[in-house]
Amino acid sequence: MVQHSILETLSGPLRKEVLSSLQSLHFEHGKILFRAGDPCQGLPLVLNGTVKVQMTGLSGHSIVLYRMGADDICTLSIGCLMTGDGFRAEAVVEEDAEVFMVPRGLFDRLMDQSADFRLGVMESYGRRLNDLMLLVEEVAFRRMDERLAHWLETRAVEGSIRITHQELAVELGTAREVVSRLLKELERQGKLRLSRGCISFVQ
Amino acid sequence: MVQHSILETLSGPLRKEVLSSLQSLHFEHGKILFRAGDPCQGLPLVLNGTVKVQMTGLSGHSIVLYRMGADDICTLSIGCLMTGDGFRAEAVVEEDAEVFMVPRGLFDRLMDQSADFRLGVMESYGRRLNDLMLLVEEVAFRRMDERLAHWLETRAVEGSIRITHQELAVELGTAREVVSRLLKELERQGKLRLSRGCISFVQ
DNA sequence: CGGCCTTGTGTGACTTTATCACTGAACCGC
DNA sequence: GCGGTTCAGTGATAAAGTCACACAAGGCCG
Missing domain, CATH: 1.10.10.10 (Winged helix-like DNA-binding domain superfamily/Winged helix DNA-binding domain)
Known part of the structure; x- marks a missing residue:
């Protein structure tokens, strides 16, 4: 059974291969998916639960940037995956979550072979960018x-x-x-x- | 002559086709590339000059979110292109700029056919996301x-x-x-x- | 049960930033 | 030189952030 909608769009053989090579990881409440500075291991696909992404300033204060829930893609990871830079933020599990971790090589292949996968990733990116722009506006002016x-x-x-x-x-x-x-x-x-x-x- | 590094990575025939189908648009200082609410016409590739992207809050106050310069990709446009939503921000030309406007269809083809193009787009997205996260931190805590x-x-x-x-x-x-x-x-x-x-x- | 420790909350005093309501100065075009 | 427009300066006041503490609630353990 496919558990993340972005995988449902894959063609039969590709989907089969992906599902057989990925195993869902379980993270409990309070668990840290990644910390600031960590290198990126792969692209997390969130199957269920919720994960909050927050960053801490030099002052020691933190702010929640956004949340991921069922069917979300951790787009933040893609940039780190591509550039090799560490994360700037940290991800904390709120409600117990299951996650598929797509390694770099597989991510590249999916981007290469599936237009729908690309579309899903791009849409997710667009939403995140919009979220952050709205957050800037809120923090600055509200x-x-x-x-x-x-x-x-x-x-x-x-x-x-x-x-x-x-x-x-x-x-x-x-x-x-x-x-x-x-x-x-x-x-x-x-x-x-x-x-x-x-x-x-x-x- | 290729004028944007992301196009230099394209294979010979594809690059040739792209360059013959695109013409560079010239925008003068003060010109608005897009306004809040505008639908997205295509993906702008900035060849030279600088463009600032800013958004205006309900209060009427504005804030500059980031700048684009030579060799930049207007990643913000991709999300709008994918979802069909209008822009949340506006883009104002600071130094006279030349821009390739890549229409949706061609963008999809490039994403399909060139791994390097995909990489360039993803890297650009990652940078923008990082920029915005740092901006949130700055506005909130500095x-x-x-x-x-x-x-x-x-x-x-x-x-x-x-x-x-x-x-x-x-x-x-x-x-x-x-x-x-x-x-x-x-x-x-x-x-x-x-x-x-x-x-x-x-x- | 009572003491002790940890974590969470309340608050005064003060600084920084935002807002409102002006005043006046500098420049532009006739 | 005059009148209009855009810029800049400033006082008064409100909102938000910082610092320093007091105290309260709940957990743990003898």
Whole structure:
């Protein structure tokens, strides 16, 4: 059974060969897929779970750049694969993930032999580039209270979330104190209830 | 004569065909290559000159995302070409530029037939992704005075530069007043001399 | 159970950056 | 030389980041 849509587009024999040569790797929550400076071993195809990609500045502060989920391709790896440079960011598994690791040689062959594979890779690249451009815009021009509110809104469906202020600060690329103060203000307004490691949405 | 290194890697007949079907377009200083929302017409290969790519936030503020120079590929276009989405950013010619515009069909054929072309495109993508990641880090965590000083340092060789505070603010993604104040402080320290539309480096 | 340690949160004081609302200076074209 | 436009400077205020600490919640272990 094919487990990643980009492989489903491959012609019969090629797909068969790929599937027989690849084995899915299992990564648990908290596991590091790669660290800043690591050389790239191959192109990870994410089958399921979620992986966040974040980078740390000289100041020691970190920011989450984007997330990968089921059916994603870790496009960041391709550039490193091509140039031989190390990663600038690190990838941390959030929900347990299964990953196909496509080595350089096989990646080159797939790019050579499948137009659909190329298309999938290019589309993925385009999306990532757009994501990062939007992130730049957000970080440069949006107010932190709006960004925090927006982040919370997208998860509000769950009623409450388990996250520390520090982790939330990394999501937004700011300082823990800033998050604490903004959250406290939202609690004063009656929109949230705070407890250690947990944020509950009122109503 | 081949004018873009990525075309030099093509096999004889293919290169010949490409060069005969493409004509270089000339863009003058200030000309807009594409605007936010425009659909993508093809992949621009920059032969010479420089083009800056910038985006404007909802607030109306803009920030320069990256520059393209001789031998660059406008990788941003590929994603738009693939997905059919419009551009999120705009490209403005700084120094008069010549550009080959590779239409979708030809791009697909080159990707299909030349491993070196693919490699060039992938490398370019990787570099752009790295540039944007570094920009996120810079915008999120670096102090404005350091960023301004760094920007100025990289051009200090020229003795003086013609740029308005507003343009410099767009380079850094901040407000004009902030740039004015920081520059004034540097002038007070005797490091710069300011005049309308011009910054001179002392010594 | 109580003490101790680790991790997470709250907050005051202060600096840096952004925003708003102006003023005035420099240049351009008649 | 006059009037309009573009640039630059600046005070007041708000938002965000930094530093330094106090304290609270939960886990662990004797």
